[in-house]
Amino acid sequence: MKLKLSTLRRWVSPGLSIQGKIFIAFSLVALLSILSITGIVYVNMRETIKENAVTSVSDSIRQADESLNMMLEEIDRLNTVVVTNKNTVIDTLLSPSEEISYEWFQEQKRIDEFLSSLTDYKPYITRIAVVGLNGKVFFTGGPWLDRTVIGTRMMDYILVNGSRHAYFKQTGVSDAITVGREIRYDRKRIGVVMVDLNYDFIKKTYGVKPTADSMLYVLDEQGEFVYLPESPPSFAPSAEKVVSLHQEFASTGDAVEREIAGRSYIVVSRKSDHTGWTTLALIPMGSLLSESTKLRNLMFEVSAIVLIVVLIGSLQVSSKITINIRRLKSMMTLVKDGNLSLPMKEIKTKDEIGQLYHVFIGMLAELKRLLEGIRVSEKEKREAELTALQAQIRPHFLYNSLNTIKYLARLNGTPNIEEVSGSLIELMRGVLGNSNEFLTVREELDYVRSYISIVKYKYMQPIPVHEEIEDEALLECKVLKLMLQPIVENAVLHGIGSREQGGFVMIRVSMESHNLKIEVTDNGKGMTQEQMDRLLGEQSKGEAPSRFSGMGVRNVHERIVRLYGEPYGVKLYSELGLYTKVVITFPLVQEQEISKPIVREVV
Structure with missing residues (x-):
């Protein structure tokens, strides 16, 4: 019995609970198993019953044939004794004596005694007779026999x-089986000997019935019935049908299932080697399998009881399996509703559900920790927003104060104070007022110019800063905020600050291998390798940081590497007494069409 997978999927709906799916799966497996086992057992049982019936009937027919053959062989021996007896049988048949004579009476007495001696203690023989072709008839037993037998069929x-x-x-008048043999003398037929076999012995011999309504027929080689059932059932096939079956199975000796007159029969045939008679046994399938039908019904009843027990057991098992799943579902529903602090009933099993429970508890603890962190973070965020609001007030006040100083310097005719105030305003506006993390190269250069405008008054002399832009479009490329000013500040403080005159700073912006390269070169006193390593490494004690920006060369390098990774960042090249060059490499964030190089000098 087969069940398509699509049908099973249609029965086990996706909307069912796991317990329902397990219950249906167990039920289907149990039902299919029980039906398969019942069907297989029933089919095998039917085949076994048929095989046993065929074997039983075949054995019964064989035993009946053997019993009959033993009697017939003994009768054949009697016939042989008769036909070979010259003094009593042959001489009597050839004697010229007539009936109702003394010699005839003597012959009659002698042959009667001889025949009687042959049939004594043989109850299956009803009559033995010697019939001469000359009309003499001698017999013992019954029924009566006279010379009218001559010329009969x-x-x-x-x-x-x-x-x-x-x-x-x-x-x-009396049914019997006659076994006859001709009597010859001097190569001439002079008569026959006939022995009649009691037909009751034939009935007893072939009265075997595997079932109450089975039928057994014995036919001779001419298709004449030797044995017929005494009281055949009403549905028994006609004599013509039995004769046709005899013609069909006379030489095969098979056992087949055949449809006869609308009924199914098992036909078993056997042909006797001794007599040439064919025995046909017809066994109705309905009666043969009636017991198997009862057993089949009993098996179905037992199967139904077993299925009910399995269904109840599967319901209990599925409930036991899914109880922890339902507990876990209830916990998750509570968590979904926001109840994180309710008591959880522990699941102690070691299976996957128990492991899932521990994972869920760990996830719940992590969720509580994250929610607490978010709460603290939100509190700190509100405090930071308040602090930022307060910090915004102070720069505005500082801008206004510096603007006042700038206007007063202009009114009093002090352009240097006006220039320093204006540059400081622009620089602080870029540092404090612009919240963007990225600026263009153009904006970075503007901050550098503002810084140079301020710091040149410290040295009481101009600080030459040369700008060389390989491509005007490179000025629109994005770089980190306040990336260039700390480098230029370092060049001014540690490079040309110690020179009395002739110092300068060169800023070159170019593109190399699709990367943005910015070089800051000064002609100061230079640095040793140890100084360069310290500049990119940890700051030594006592070394003053950049006094304006608070960010050094190392900070710029770490910011670039942290954002873009290697090989971007800051590299130093220097020789003592000659120069120091800082090379900053950025990915080219924005590219435009290349135009002619420009050179600008800031003093």
């Missing part, structure tokens, strides 16, 4: 077939 059959032995079925 039985007599002719024996004379034609009785060279050895001939078997003939008599019908009439």
Whole structure:
């Protein structure tokens, strides 16, 4: 019995609970198993019953044939004794004495005694007779026999077939099986000997029935019935149908299932090697399998009881399996509703559900920790917003104060104070007022110019800063905020600050291998390798940081590497007494069409 997978999926709906799916799966498996086992057992049982019936009938027919053959062989021996007895049988048949004479009475007495001695203690023999072709008839037993037997169908059959032995079925007043043999003398037929077999022995011999309504027929080689069932059932096939079956199975000796007159029969046939008779047994399938039908019904009843027990057991098992899943579902529903602090009933199993429970508890603890962190973070954020609001007030006040100083310097005719105030305003506006993390190269250079405008008054002399831009479009590329000013500040403080005159700073912006390269070169006193390593490494104690920006060369390098990774960042090249060059490498964030180089000098 097969069940398509699509049908199973249709039965097990996705909307069912796990318990329902397990219950349905167990039920289907149990149902299919029980039906399969019941069907297989029933089919095998049917085949076994049929095989046993065929074997039983075949054995019964064989035993009946063997029993009959033993009697017939003994009768054949009696016939042989008769036909070979010259003094009593042959001489009597050839004697010229007539009936109702003394010699005839003597012959009659002698042959009667001889025949009686042959049939004594043989109850299956009803009559033995010697019939001469000259009209003499001698017999013992019954029924009565006279010379009218000469010329009958039985007599002719024996004379034609009785060279050895001939078997003939008599019908009439008394049914019997006649075994005859011709009597010869001097190569001439002078008569026959006939022995009648009691038909009751035939009935007992072939009265085997595997079932109450089975039928058994015995037919001779001419298709005549030797044995018929005494009281056949009403549905028994006609004699013509039995004769046709005899013609079909006379030589095969098979056991087949055949449809006869709308009924199914098992037909078993056997042909006797001794007599040439064919025995046909017809066993109705309905009666043969009636017990199997009862057993089948009993099996279905037992299967139904077993299925009910399995369904109840599967319901209990599925409930037991899914109880922890339902507990876990209830916990998750509470968590979904926001109840994180409710008591959780522990699941102690070691299976996947228990492991899932521990994972869920860990996730819940992590969720509580994250929510607490968010709460603290939100509190700190509100405090930071308040602090930022307060910090915004101070720069505005500082801008206004510096603007006042700038206007007063202009009114009093002090352009240097006006220039320093204006540059400081622009620089602080870029540092404090612009919240963007990225600026263009152009804006970075503006901050550098503002810084140079302020710091040149410290040295009481101009600080030459040369700008060389390889491509005007490079000025629109994005770089980190306050990336260039700390480098220039370092060049001014540690490079050219110690020179009395002739110092300068060169800023070159170019593109190399699709990267943005900015070089800051000064002609100061230079640095040793140890100084360069310290500049990119940890700051030594006592070393003053950049006094304006608070960010050094190392800070710029770490910011670039942290954002873009290697090989971007800051590299230093220097020789003592000659120069120091800082090379900053950025990915080219924005590219535009290349135009002619420009050179600008800031003093």
